[in-house]
């Protein structure tokens with residue numbers, strides 16, 4: 001961002017909080033309050049946009065997947081073989097594109113616990129349901145509610161996280177005594 005644009009952006013941001021009649025002491029207080037508001041908004045936006053894009057990508061790619069008929073492999077386990085196209089990334093544009101190549105993933109669904117294990121391990125690595133699990137629950141099983149087990153703690157808004165209490169260095173300790181212990 002160019003310096004002039006950044007300065008204008010900072011001015012417009014602080015215009016909501018201070019004006020030429022604001023006294024210095026009030027300014028300091030309002031500055032802290034303004035920074036808190038901004039930090040909170042940025043944190044929300046960062047986590048939402050990153051996770052939202054991942055989920056959106058997985059949803060879009062379900063259309064390239066094909067599920068086999070289910071095979072009963074034990075009393076309460078059913079196996080599906082899913083073929084999918086291989087995606088590659090263009091080195092220059094950094095954009096992914098679909099190829100004609102295919103690979104097969106194994107998905108095992110437990111009919112007692114209603115949970116599934118997928119060979120691609122995307123959920124275990126980043127905490128987001130992969131396209132195979134999305135298609136399994138949505139298409140194959142027709143379940144409309146996402147199981148609690150697939151909503152990991154880091155994506156939940158109703159969980160207060162420790163790092164949100166230490167990241168804001170300009171946070172007024174008197175307002176939040178819990179932050180003093182970190």
Ligand SMILES: [Zn+2]
Pocket residue numbers: 118119120121122123130131132133
């Ligand atoms: Zn998977």
